[in-house]
Amino acid sequence: MFSIFRRKKSGQGVESTTLRPIEQSGLDPLESRLKRTRSSLSHLFDLLNQATQIDEVLIEEIETTLLMADMGVTATERIISQLKNAVDQRIIEHPDQLLPAVQAELYALIEPAEQFLSIDRDKKPFVILMVGVNGVGKTTTIGKLAKRYIDEGLSVMLAAGDTFRAAAVDQLKAWGEQNDVPVIAQASGADSAAVIYDAIHSATARGVDVLICDTAGRLHTQDHLMQELKKVARVMQKIDPSAPHETLLVVDAGTGQNALAQAKEFNAATSLTGLVVTKLDGTARGGVLFALASELNLPIRFIGVGESAKDLRPFDAGTFVHAILPVEEA
Ligand SMILES: Nc1nc2c(ncn2[C@@H]2O[C@H](COP(=O)(O)OP(=O)(O)OP(=O)(O)O)[C@@H](O)[C@H]2O)c(=O)[nH]1
């Protein structure tokens, strides 16, 4: 289990990843985008790299460092208990084995969340509903997704389901214009479910491949607004009983453990099928992905690492772990 960090490559079973020390490799884009989280883990890196003996004090220090990096209690406890077991069973006997062991554990924790979103071409449109609290990056992520799918040759339509803020429709329209994508909107104050209903009708009539629906930001504690999301889903199902085909909760990594609380509440109130974790470029709290992965049985579909259209990446567990905690080449 604690052999050098290994990762899956699709269709090729399990194989070793090329592991490069940061000092020599130069920063690849993800590493540089995640540099704050990476530096929040640099103490862990030094601790593990410089350890001369494995004892209680060291294990405790590893635990504190993981907690401070926003990994959350569940993920941290899992890593620490695995480490302790491996030491007790003499699987780990030498301090050199610690760094690859921790990295392997981090990977094991987060790998189940790596499930890329595939668009079912039999659904026309494939409906994606975006939800989340205010300001987390829902509308921006819609713009980035629209660009991604257009680039993949799919036809896309956007639904301006955020009828709360007057500026929200304009913001979505700006993304639509940039990508030459139609946006279905009504005057602000209109019923969100009605806008989305119209959009599904229109997308179906035009044979659109992907319809992405924006919604207003809402606090997970506002019950009536959570109920509104259920109404949106019900109204969609009048046209297509299988819609929405993907309900993505967007969370801002910078909110740390609060992102976990949001995800738990939204997941209880709506049928989430995936997460998007944004703003990883501006925060040291990227460890929250481990908390999300270990406490929720939900795929992390995408990560946001900047404000522009290209800054949305499908979540790849191996690349992520490698970017925040590198191990020297074996
Ligand atoms: N640095 C960075 N900024 C981001 C990212 N994603 C979104 N943003 C910024 O976050 C701010 C809020 O983004 P929006 O897309 O308007 O957020 P929203 O969830 O739609 O907000 P409401 O509609 O008000 O609930 C904007 O300034 C975005 O440019 C990201 O991955 N990195």
Ligand SMILES: [Mg+2]
């Ligand atoms: Mg918005």
